[in-house]
Structures are given as C-alpha cells and as structure tokens.
Amino acid sequence: MEKKTLVCIACPLGCKMEIQVLSSLEEETKYLVSGNKCPRGESYGIKELTKPTRMVTSTVKIKNAHLKRLPVRTSEAIPKGKIFECMKLLEEIEVEAPIKVGEVIIKNLLGLDVDIITTRSML
Amino acid sequence: MLNYDIIVIGGGPAGLAAAIEAKRNGIENILVIERDRELGGILQQCIHNGFGLHVFKEELTGPEYAERFIDQLHEMGITYKLDTMVLDITESKVISAVNTTDGLMEIQAQVIILAMGCRERTRGAINIPGSRVAGIFTAGTAQRFVNMEGYMVGKNVVILGSGDIGLIMARRMTLEGAKVQAVVELMPYSGGLTRNIVQCLEDFNIPLLLSHTVTNIKGKDRVEEITIAKVDENRRPIKGTEEIYKCDTLLLSVGLIPENELSKSAGIVLDNITGGPVVNESMETSVEGIFACGNVVHVHDLVDWVTEESRRAGKNAARYVKKELKNINEPLVTKAEKGIRYIVPHQIRVENIDSKLDLYMRVDNIYHNAKIVVKSGETVIKQVKKPHLAPGEMESVTLLQKDLINLENRELTVELLEGGEQ
Ligand SMILES: Cc1cc2nc3c(=O)[nH]c(=O)nc-3n(C[C@H](O)[C@H](O)[C@H](O)COP(=O)(O)OP(=O)(O)OC[C@H]3O[C@@H](n4cnc5c(N)ncnc54)[C@H](O)[C@@H]3O)c2cc1C
Ligand code: SF4
Numbered sequence: 001m002e003k004k005t006l007v008c009i010a011c012p013l014g015c016k017m018e019i020q021v022l023s024s025l026e027e028e029t030k031y032l033v034s035g036n037k038c039p040r041g042e043s044y045g046i047k048e049l050t051k052p053t054r055m056v057t058s059t060v061k062i063k064n065a066h067l068k069r070l071p072v073r074t075s076e077a078i079p080k081g082k083i084f085e086c087m088k089l090l091e092e093i094e095v096e097a098p099i100k101v102g103e104v105i106i107k108n109l110l111g112l113d114v115d116i117i118t119t120r121s122m123l
Numbered sequence: 124m125l126n127y128d129i130i131v132i133g134g135g136p137a138g139l140a141a142a143i144e145a146k147r148n149g150i151e152n153i154l155v156i157e158r159d160r161e162l163g164g165i166l167q168q169c170i171h172n173g174f175g176l177h178v179f180k181e182e183l184t185g186p187e188y189a190e191r192f193i194d195q196l197h198e199m200g201i202t203y204k205l206d207t208m209v210l211d212i213t214e215s216k217v218i219s220a221v222n223t224t225d226g227l228m229e230i231q232a233q234v235i236i237l238a239m240g241c242r243e244r245t246r247g248a249i250n251i252p253g254s255r256v257a258g259i260f261t262a263g264t265a266q267r268f269v270n271m272e273g274y275m276v277g278k279n280v281v282i283l284g285s286g287d288i289g290l291i292m293a294r295r296m297t298l299e300g301a302k303v304q305a306v307v308e309l310m311p312y313s314g315g316l317t318r319n320i321v322q323c324l325e326d327f328n329i330p331l332l333l334s335h336t337v338t339n340i341k342g343k344d345r346v347e348e349i350t351i352a353k354v355d356e357n358r359r360p361i362k363g364t365e366e367i368y369k370c371d372t373l374l375l376s377v378g379l380i381p382e383n384e385l386s387k388s389a390g391i392v393l394d395n396i397t398g399g400p401v402v403n404e405s406m407e408t409s410v411e412g413i414f415a416c417g418n419v420v421h422v423h424d425l426v427d428w429v430t431e432e433s434r435r436a437g438k439n440a441a442r443y444v445k446k447e448l449k450n451i452n453e454p455l456v457t458k459a460e461k462g463i464r465y466i467v468p469h470q471i472r473v474e475n476i477d478s479k480l481d482l483y484m485r486v487d488n489i490y491h492n493a494k495i496v497v498k499s500g501e502t503v504i505k506q507v508k509k510p511h512l513a514p515g516e517m518e519s520v521t522l523l524q525k526d527l528i529n530l531e532n533r534e535l536t537v538e539l540l541e542g543g544e545q
Contacts, residue, residue, distance in 0.1 A: 006321075007317045007318070007320075007321050008318075009317075009318040009321050009322055014316055014317035014318045014321075016317075016510075016511065054322065054326070055172050055182075056298075057170050057171045057172055057184055058170070058298060058299075059170060059269075059270055059273070061273065066160060066161075067271050067272065068271070068272055068273035068274075069270060069271055069272070069273040071170035071184060071186050071270065073170075073172060073184055080326065083298070084298075087298050087299075101186075101187060101190050119170065119183075119184040119186045119187045120167070120186035120187065120189075120190055121190060
C-alpha cells in the first residue's frame with residue numbers, strides 16, 4: 001500500500017503525518033492520515049499529495065508613500081506550479097498611495113479565481 | 124516634567140498589546156514611544172504569512188497582524204510618539220527620550236513597560252575570518268531592504284544560519300529572482316520551524332547543509348567567493364572538507380539577542396541564558412514597577428505568544444497602578460533542569476495568578492516522545508507528553524493556580540524525561 005510521510009504546514013505546529021492510500025476505487029480515492037493534531041492536517045495532507053498549493057506573499061511598487069514597496073498576497077493559495085508566473089505579474093504593477101489593507105490589486109489572477117490583495121494600509 | 128501612569132517603550136506587537144490591555148484594564152494615561160517612523164515593529168518587514176493562528180484563528184501576514192493592533196490602539200485613543208528614541212531609563216522611572224520636534228525630554232512614569240524587541244547577531248558576534256567586503260548582510264536587514272525599500276541586496280546568495288529569518292529570506296530572494304545556492308547550518312539540526320524548511324527550502328530545491336559553516340570570505344570590493352566546510356561534533360571545521368562557493372552575497376541569520384541596553388541602565392537583573400530581564404508571573408522585572416514583554420524578555424518564534432505574554436504584562440501593569448498586585452508569600456522560583464535551557468517567568472507569586480499560568484521554555488536539543496515534568500521537590504505538579512521537541516520551537520506548559528497553593532518547597536523544577544524512562 002502506498003504510504004507517504006510529510007509535514008503539515010497548515011499551521012506553525014508542523015505535525016509530522018503519515019498518509020496512506022486506502023483504496024482508489026472508481027471516482028473516489030480514500031486516504032488514511034495519521035499524526036495530525038487537528039482536522040486541517042488531514043485536508044492539507046490529502047491536498048499536498050494530489051494538488052499542492054501555496055500562498056504567495058510579495059510586494060509591488062508604490063508611489064507617493066513613505067516606503068517604496070507595498071506588501072501583497074494572494075487571497076487564497078494558488079497551485080505550486082503557478083508561483084513564478086504570479087511573481088512575474090507582480091513585477092509589472094505599480095500602485096499609488098493612499099491605499100487600504102485588503103484592497104484588490106489584481107482580480108482573478110491567471111484565471112485562477114484568486115485575487116492579489118494588499119496586506120497593509122499606506123497613507 | 125511630563126507625567127504618565129504607564130509608558131511603553133517600543134511600538135511592536137509586544138508594546139501594542141501591552142498598551143491596549145492596560146487601557147482595557149482601566150488606565151487612561153498611557154504613552155507608547157517608538158523610535159521608528161511607524162508602529163508595528165519588525166512585523167512590518169515580515170510580509171510572509173503564518174501569523175495570528177492562535178490569536179485570531181486565521182493566518183495573516185506580519186503587516187496585517189500589526190495593523191489590527193495599530194487600529195485598535197487608534198480606536199482606544201492611546202497616545203504615542205513616533206521617531207522618538209528612548210536613551211535612558213532610571214530606577215525611579217524617569218525616561219529620557221529624544222526626537223526632532225520635542226528635542227530631549229524627561230518623562231516621569233509610574234510604570235514602565237519594556238518592549239524594545241531584539242536585534243540580530245552580526246558577523247562580529249560570530250567571528251568569520253576573511254575580507255571585510257560589501258555584500259554581507261544580516262538576514263533581517265536584507266528583509267527590510269527587499270520588502271520595504273525595494274532594494275535587492277544580491278543575485279547569487281549563500282545564507283548562513285537556518286533560523287526562521289534565514290529560511291524565509293531564502294524563499295524571498297528566490298522569488299525575487301536571485302539564486303540561493305545553499306543554507307548553511309552549524310548545528311546538526313535546523314533552528315527554524317519545520318514548516319519553513321518545507322515551504323522555503325524544499326519547495327525551491329535549496330539545499331540545507333547541516334553541520335557546516337562558513338570558514339572564509341573572499342572578494343575585492345564585494346563578496347566573490349566563500350568557503351564552506353563540514354564541522355565535527357565539537358563544531359570545529361574538518362580539514363579537507365572545504366568547498367568554494369562563488370557568490371556575491373552572504374546573509375547571516377545567526378541569532379537574535381534581546382535589546383537590553385535600557386534594562387541595564389535601570390539596573391534590572393538579566394538572565395544570562397535568555398539575555399533578557401528576570402521576570403515574575405506578572406512580567407515585572409527585578410525593579411518594582413518596570414515590566415517587560417515580547418522579544419526583549421526572550422526571543423519568541425511565534426508572534427502569537429508575544430501577544431499573549433504582552434497582554435499579561437499590560438494587565439498586570441494596570442493592576443500595579445491600581446495597587447492590586449500582591450506581595451504576600453515568598454515567590455516560587457522556577458528552575459530549569461535536565462533538557463531545559465530556560466524558563467520564563469523566573470518567579471511566581473501564586474496570589475497574583477488568575478486561575479492559570481503558562482510557563483514558556485526552550486529545550487536544549489531535539490527530542491522525541493519526551494515528557495516535560497514540573498515538580499516541587501518530589502511532588503509532580505504537572506507532566507505533559509511531547510511527541511517532538513526542538514530548540515527552535517518554544518514550548519509552553521500551563522499550570523493551574525490551585526496546584527501551586529501552599530507548596531512547602533519554594534522551588535519549581537522543570538525537567539525533560541526521555542521516552543524510555545517511565
Ligand atoms: C529580522 C526579524 C525577523 C523576524 N521574523 C519573524 C517571523 O517571520 N515570524 C515571527 O513570528 N516572528 C519573527 N521575528 C520575531 C519577531 O520579532 C516577533 O515575533 C515579534 O515581532 C516581537 O515583537 P516585539 O514587539 O517584542 O519586538 P519588535 O517587533 O522588534 O518591536 C520592538 C520595537 O521597539 C522599538 N524600539 C527598540 N528600542 C527602542 C528605543 N530605545 N526607543 C524607542 N523604541 C525602541 C523598535 O523600533 C521596534 O519597533 C523576527 C524578528 C526579527 C528581528
Ligand atoms: S495538523 Fe493541525 S495542528 Fe498539526 S500542523 Fe496541521 S494545522 Fe497545525
């Protein structure tokens with residue numbers, strides 16, 4: 001039976017988990033996850049095995065502010081393979097102060113149904 | 124002389140939480156002094172996520188976490204001074220501070236809360252031989268440059284030290300287009316959170332060289348190459364294992380030290396393991412009426428614990444102003460024994476605890492399936508099973524007030540029992 005060990009990164013506790021593929025009958029695969037201290041570990045583990053995603057945090061240029069960069073992030077995690085494409089888009093962007101935390105800077109990033117939002121206000 | 128009930132030095136997460144909690148507990152006359160041009164402390168440069176899971180039950184970035192507290196401070200009408208540096212504090216709680224508008228000021232406080240955070244160890248502190256060239260930064264300085272000033276510190280990078288800041292910067296530099304060749308760690312294990320090893324190194328195939336160190340730096344004006352060697356179990360470089368890495372930048376993530384110049388000037392007793400003040404259950408230092416919280420006391424890896432500890436400091440500072448802190452029995456003294464490096468708080472006046480108290484501690488090595496045991500003499504007060512313990516991850520043990528009342532032995536020992544033993 002297929003077994004995989006991995007570390008849950010859904011929270012800073014970092015539980016060490018073991019995932020076993022129990023059965024992959026028809027359309028639904030069943031997994032047995034152990035070692036996780038909370039249910040988020042189970043869903044993270046299965047996801048990491050099937051379609052890993054990551055939150056991207058970075059910065060964009062900002063004009064008329066006391067700093068030259070404004071921190072931003074994806075509103076939700078995006079597929080791991082799209083990280084560098086996302087970074088490339090962010091490189092092109094320049095915003096202007098004042099701006100508020102949580103404002104959307106890019107809507108529907110790369111057609112992923114995820115936005116790029118600001119993570120702080122700058123006056 | 125200006126006069127405040129409570130003055131908080133430092134406007135990072137520790138200072139913000141302490142000020143807010145003091146106000147919530149009925150103190151009106153509070154001032155926060157911050158030397159930077161804005162509040163938020165080091166969090167403003169920590170743009171990655173992973174903050175706030177315990178405090179807000181959601182995952183925030185550093186600036187988002189900070190902004191929630193800054194907003195609260197504003198809503199509560201707590202006064203603060205930015206661009207203001209505290210130069211000196213005295214035992215009688217007179218603060219000397221300076222800024223460009225008020226010049227040099229002396230301010231009298233009834234209570235001072237120290238929340239100055241920590242600073243990074245530099246090359247001088249670890250003594251790497253070789254040329255004094257450009258291209259060597261502490262990881263935190265590089266983080267500030269890249270994330271706030273938009274200045275990319277280098278293209279071809281080696282990072283010494285696998286603490287969280289080093290790991291975070293490995294990913295950050297990679298995302299910004301730099302090549303990170305390796306993260307080099309002196310110890311046989313990483314000092315960073317596992318989550319960061321997975322997300323910052325493994326995701327980008329950046330090698331983590333455990334039991335290795337930088338033995339030489341070469342270059343004319345800027346770093347051109349560095350030498351990395353394996354170390355033996357005494358952490359001495361092994362001859363013949365040297366390898367040359369061509370690079371233009373070396374980032375140092377070799378540890379944080381509490382910022383305690385001010386604490387020393389007030390004559391506060393420091394713990395030589397944590398580098399921060401000795402504190403009691405209320406986060407009060409050896410000088411009555413001077414409290415401390417956050418990284419100035421001991422280096423935290425999670426800002427959530429900084430917030431928890433600082434709320435306790437703020438609340439107790441308020442109780443002190445209201446003369447509600449008690450001093451009845453001889454305090455219990457905590458003592459770190461086998462496997463434990465330090466414990467905060469150092470002293471416990473049981474009568475001041477609200478039903479329970481968290482002891483924070485760090486272990487001295489990696490352990491699996493161990494037990495943290497808290498004892499008073501031979502009496503076991505509490506034991507907690509821990510499947511995994513590492514020096515990079517702070518541990519906490521919650522004690523109930525009712526278990527601490529009337530203890531004969533005034534010493535509270537904490538030790539680690541490894542798997543096999545019972
Ligand atoms: C470079 C770096 C990166 C970090 N990254 C992370 C991370 O990714 N995740 C995490 O959880 N933790 C991180 N930490 C730990 C982090 O410091 C704590 O989580 C938290 O920010 C500590 O809060 P604090 O308020 O104690 O200190 P700080 O945030 O450092 O705040 C202290 C404040 O006091 C001010 N100050 C100091 N001296 C004076 C003075 N004399 N007069 C006036 N003001 C003064 C400083 O300007 C600063 O704003 C990092 C620490 C450093 C140094
Ligand atoms: S399983 Fe739960 S507690 Fe453990 S790391 Fe994952 S999210 Fe955190």
